[in-house]
Amino acid sequence: MLELRHVSRHFGGVKAVDGLDMQVHQGEILGLIGPNGSGKSTTVNLISGLYAPTSGSVVFQGEDISHLPTHLRAQRGIARTFQNIRLFSQLSVWQNLWAARVERGTGWSGWKSRWLASADQGRELAEQILEFSGLQGKRDVLAGNLAFGEQRRLELARAAISGAPLLLLDEPAAGMNATEIDELDQRIRALRDQGRTVVLIEHHMELVMGVCDRVVVLNFGRKIAEGAPQQVQDDPQVRAAYLGADDNDELMNAALAA
Amino acid sequence: MDFYIGLLQVIGVHSLLGLSAWCVLHTGQVSLAQGGFFAIGAYGAGMLTTMLGWPLGWALLMAAVLAGGIAVAVGFPALRVKGLMLVVATTAFAEIVRLVFFNLSWKVQTPEGLIGPDGGLGFGGIRYFQANAWSNLHVLWLIWGLVAVVMALLWSLDRTRIGTLWRAVGEDEVAAQSAGINLTAAKVSAFGIGGAIAGLAGGLFSHNTTHIEHGNFTILLATFAIAYPILGGLKSLAGTLVAVVFIQGVLIEGLRFLGDWRSLLFGALILLVMLVRPTGVLGAPLRLPFVGRRDEPTSSAIPVERTHHA
Amino acid sequence: MSWIDLLDLLQSVFDGVMFGTTYALIGIGFTLIFGVMHKINLSYAAASIGAAYLSLLVVQIVPTPLVYLCAALLGGVLGALVYLVCFRFLPLNQPLATLMSTVGMLLLLEEAIVHATAGMPQNYPAVFAGVVFDIGPFMVRGDLLFVFALGCLAMVGLKLMLEKTRLGLATRAVAQQSVAAQLCGMSVSNTNATTFVIAGFLGGTAGAMTGAAIGVLSPLLTLPMTVKGLVVTVIGGLGSIPGAIIAGLVVGGVENLFQFLRGVSERDIYVMLMLFAFLVFRPGGLFAAPGGRD
Numbered sequence: 001m002l003e004l005r006h007v008s009r010h011f012g013g014v015k016a017v018d019g020l021d022m023q024v025h026q027g028e029i030l031g032l033i034g035p036n037g038s039g040k041s042t043t044v045n046l047i048s049g050l051y052a053p054t055s056g057s058v059v060f061q062g063e064d065i066s067h068l069p070t071h072l073r074a075q076r077g078i079a080r081t082f083q084n085i086r087l088f089s090q091l092s093v094w095q096n097l098w099a100a101r102v103e104r105g106t107g108w109s110g111w112k113s114r115w116l117a118s119a120d121q122g123r124e125l126a127e128q129i130l131e132f133s134g135l136q137g138k139r140d141v142l143a144g145n146l147a148f149g150e151q152r153r154l155e156l157a158r159a160a161i162s163g164a165p166l167l168l169l170d171e172p173a174a175g176m177n178a179t180e181i182d183e184l185d186q187r188i189r190a191l192r193d194q195g196r197t198v199v200l201i202e203h204h205m206e207l208v209m210g211v212c213d214r215v216v217v218l219n220f221g222r223k224i225a226e227g228a229p230q231q232v233q234d235d236p237q238v239r240a241a242y243l244g245a246d247d248n249d250e251l252m253n254a255a256l257a258a
Numbered sequence: 259m260d261f262y263i264g265l266l267q268v269i270g271v272h273s274l275l276g277l278s279a280w281c282v283l284h285t286g287q288v289s290l291a292q293g294g295f296f297a298i299g300a301y302g303a304g305m306l307t308t309m310l311g312w313p314l315g316w317a318l319l320m321a322a323v324l325a326g327g328i329a330v331a332v333g334f335p336a337l338r339v340k341g342l343m344l345v346v347a348t349t350a351f352a353e354i355v356r357l358v359f360f361n362l363s364w365k366v367q368t369p370e371g372l373i374g375p376d377g378g379l380g381f382g383g384i385r386y387f388q389a390n391a392w393s394n395l396h397v398l399w400l401i402w403g404l405v406a407v408v409m410a411l412l413w414s415l416d417r418t419r420i421g422t423l424w425r426a427v428g429e430d431e432v433a434a435q436s437a438g439i440n441l442t443a444a445k446v447s448a449f450g451i452g453g454a455i456a457g458l459a460g461g462l463f464s465h466n467t468t469h470i471e472h473g474n475f476t477i478l479l480a481t482f483a484i485a486y487p488i489l490g491g492l493k494s495l496a497g498t499l500v501a502v503v504f505i506q507g508v509l510i511e512g513l514r515f516l517g518d519w520r521s522l523l524f525g526a527l528i529l530l531v532m533l534v535r536p537t538g539v540l541g542a543p544l545r546l547p548f549v550g551r552r553d554e555p556t557s558s559a560i561p562v563e564r565t566h567h568a
Numbered sequence: 569m570s571w572i573d574l575l576d577l578l579q580s581v582f583d584g585v586m587f588g589t590t591y592a593l594i595g596i597g598f599t600l601i602f603g604v605m606h607k608i609n610l611s612y613a614a615a616s617i618g619a620a621y622l623s624l625l626v627v628q629i630v631p632t633p634l635v636y637l638c639a640a641l642l643g644g645v646l647g648a649l650v651y652l653v654c655f656r657f658l659p660l661n662q663p664l665a666t667l668m669s670t671v672g673m674l675l676l677l678e679e680a681i682v683h684a685t686a687g688m689p690q691n692y693p694a695v696f697a698g699v700v701f702d703i704g705p706f707m708v709r710g711d712l713l714f715v716f717a718l719g720c721l722a723m724v725g726l727k728l729m730l731e732k733t734r735l736g737l738a739t740r741a742v743a744q745q746s747v748a749a750q751l752c753g754m755s756v757s758n759t760n761a762t763t764f765v766i767a768g769f770l771g772g773t774a775g776a777m778t779g780a781a782i783g784v785l786s787p788l789l790t791l792p793m794t795v796k797g798l799v800v801t802v803i804g805g806l807g808s809i810p811g812a813i814i815a816g817l818v819v820g821g822v823e824n825l826f827q828f829l830r831g832v833s834e835r836d837i838y839v840m841l842m843l844f845a846f847l848v849f850r851p852g853g854l855f856a857a858p859g860g861r862d
Contacts, residue, residue, distance in 0.1 A: 048436055049435075049436075050432065050436070069435070070435040070436055071434075071435045071436075071437075071438050071439055071440050071441065074435070074436055074437055074438030074439075075438045079436075079437070079438075080436055082432075082433065082436075086430050086432060086433040087430075087433070088425065088426045088429040088430060088433065088434075089429065090425065090429055091422065091425055091426060091429065095422045095425075095426075096426075098419065098422055099419075099422050099423055099426040099434070099437060099439065100437035100438065100439075102438045113419075114419065115418070115419055115420050115423075116418050116419065116420065117418060117419045118417065118418055119417045119418065119422075122419065122422065158437065159437075162437065162438060283664075288664065288667065335844070335847070335848045336844075336847070338847075338848070338851060339847055339851045341663075342602060342608050342798075342801075342802070342806060343802050343806065343847060343851060345608065345667075345798070346798045346799060346801075346802045346843065346847075347802075347843070347844065347847045349795060349798065350795075350799065350840040350843045350844055351840075351844070353795060353836060353837075353840050354837050354840045354841065354844075357833070357834065357836055357837045357840075358837065360833060361833055361834055361837075377833075378833070476791065477791060477794075477795065478791070481671050484668075485668060485671065488664050488665070488667075488668050489668065492664075522676060522679040522680060522683065524672075524675055524679075525672045525673065525674070525675030525676030525677075525678075525679060526672065526676055527672070528668055528669065528671060528672030528675070529653060529654065529669050529672040529673060529676070531668075532658060532665045532666075532668050532669040532672065533657060533658065533669070536658055536659055536665035
């Protein structure tokens with residue numbers, strides 16, 4: 001479904017992403033992990049369109065979208081959430097959802113539903129997804145007034161309401177407690193059951209290992225490992241990346257045993 | 259009595275100006291160009307009725323369409339930049355318009371004599387209302403009728419998806435485009451509609467005062483235009499109206515007895531309002547200026563890894 | 569164009585470039601404030617002219633160069649005042665509010681000037697007013713040369729301050745990373761206030777220089793100065809001091825070029841069009857400085 005072909009992204013002298021080859025298969029939940037600064041967020045930005053690749057190409061459903069503007073990629077079917085919650089805080093919950101709903105109609109009626117649809121229609125559309133994300137009853141609350149967990153759920157709902165077949169989730173578990181993470185796990189599986197594909201960037205290892213079908217590990221902008229979660233966890237290179245490439249086996253074993 | 263009618267006429271025209279700025283400010287763009295569109299509408303409508311003999315209704319419509327069209331044309335390049343740069347770009351545009359009219363000299367022979375804009379001397383003899391026996395009251399109704407129409411239009415736009423999209427773009431452009439919203443379409447549409455409204459206001463202005471000149475359309479006017487929605491609170495259309503009534507009615511006309519001091523007071527008043535009610539008079543609930551957190555983070559442009567905080 | 573006309577044109581441009589140092593200083597002031605606070609202070613040019621007006625109070629008492637110094641110092645005082653009134657107590661995440669407050673300040677200052685002087689232009693002393701040097705076919709006006717030299721002096725002083733002093737270090741640190749700067753013990757509001765004062769010094773100097781070059785001070789100067797200053801800041805690149813300097817000189821020269829070719833009343837149209845072209849083709853300005861300033 002999505003392919004990154006030898007994608008690089010340089011910022012001046014810094015190679016945030018360096019010759020990355022990656023594939024995302026239809027219907028899978030792919031985990032993207034790596035230590036801080038490894039290029040995960042840059043990769044997500046390259047896929048969603050906030051950055052264009054310095055070299056290489058991004059191909060989505062057979063189409064080269066490397067230089068396609070962000071909003072068109074969203075309309076083609078790539079939705080995302082953000083590490084630092086970026087809700088429209090002065091808009092209500094249903095307005096947040098309505099704004100993100102991609103109307104795919106063409107011609108006059110398509111244009112009308114995109115620009116001139118009434119607020120009542122918007123509220124109705126939003127109702128459908130409120131239950132899925134556990135936000136019933138909060139429809140008219142301003143997004144900025146929601147509790148943190150609710151805001152995270154709204155972000156996820158906003159990405160889901162677009163109907164996008166590919167969802168990029170950027171550290172959705174950050175700041176969550178165990179119960180909330182369990183719920184998140186459930187929701188991600190539910191999304192996959194709907195036939196969607198999910199790319200999950202996370203630091204929370206339990207979540208990644210539990211819910212992902214496959215995991216890709218980045219370090220210094222390059223892919224250093226790829227495979228099933230357990231396989232990746234046992235990979236010595238991955239351990240070295242996270243814990244430091246010391247030859248100090250004792251230290252590593254002690255840390256891993258903890 | 260005539261004095262009050264005249265005052266209400268001015269308030270009406272400035273309300274339209276404020277509403278045009280409200281539109282643009284909604285998408286988060288700070289534009290000092292409204293004065294320029296005001297000028298285009300003023301000169302345009304004036305020239306159409308006096309030099310080409312058009313009826314007022316058509317002239318006003320044409321003024322709005324012309325100003326709106328130029329706004330769209332200017333908006334495409336100008337709205338690629340943000341923040342201070344947009345302020346400067348729109349200021350530059352407004353100055354260009356003003357200077358063009360300062361240098362414009364074009365007269366035609368009519369039964370009433372030579373009529374037309376005359377460079378620095380301005381454009382006089384826009385006497386449509388007088389020639390067609392409109393009373394002051396009639397003009398007042400026209401102006402406020404149009405204000406009501408525009409307000410109704412903006413209110414209904416706000417309740418449709420356009421309004422939500424505008425606000426979303428105004429809140430967070432990165433999130434908006436990632437959600438599939440076409441930023442350029444949203445910003446240019448707001449800019450264009452705002453320009454058309456300002457053009458309409460300008461057409462009314464030139465016919466109301468019968469004589470206009472470049473000095474009427476300075477950057478100062480543009481700051482007034484954005485002052486109204488900012489001081490009134492961006493959340494509500496009514497707030498803009500309240501601000502206009504307050505500023506024009508109370509300050510400028512009502513404090514006449516203070517003579518020259520009222521302009522000083524005006525500046526001081528703006529400062530005071532911003533200190534006490536930074537989101538505008540009808541904006542968020544009241545907050546005290548010296549209490550509470552000041553260092554709230556503003557959103558950065560593009561999300562990066564946590565290690566590189568903005 | 570004949571040879572004589574070409575010489576006149578070059579002379580015009582040359583004079584313009586020297587006068588451009590005033591624009592450069594105002595541009596630097598705008599850029600400094602934007603660099604630390606990411607806000608625009610629209611009242612800056614008005615405060616600069618205001619400082620020059622205030623320095624008129626000592627004109628009878630001290631020799632002219634000290635009058636300029638006085639203007640600079642008063643500019644610093646006004647800068648602190650503007651910071652206190654317009655920025656200190658306003659929430660930082662409301663850029664519209666601070667923008668409006670500086671607009672209010674601009675109106676206040678301009679009206680105050682008009683009141684104090686009853687709207688009459690005031691003569692401002694120049695140094696080396698009657699002196700003229702001849703270099704080949706060109707004339708170099710002594711007073712413009714002094715203005716230019718003073719401008720360069722101010723810029724060098726600024727550069728030294730920013731790079732060699734602790735205060736300068738603090739200013740640059742806060743501009744680039746205010747949270748980390750706080751963690752290092754720097755007070756953000758103090759640094760901001762100091763930046764305003766420094767910008768005020770530059771502004772006061774610019775105001776004095778404008779008065780010296782033109783010969784009179786008038787409240788009508790404030791709006792054009794504000795606009796030109798903003799144009800210079802944007803062309804030079806927001807937050808870039810070298811950019812503001814070069815842009816100031818360029819705008820000064822180009823202004824006179826257009827004035828020579830098309831006359832005073834049309835001149836600004838072309839300057840504005842030039843700005844527009846910049847914004848379309850090179851929105852970052854000459855030296856786009858994302859986040860940092862030097």
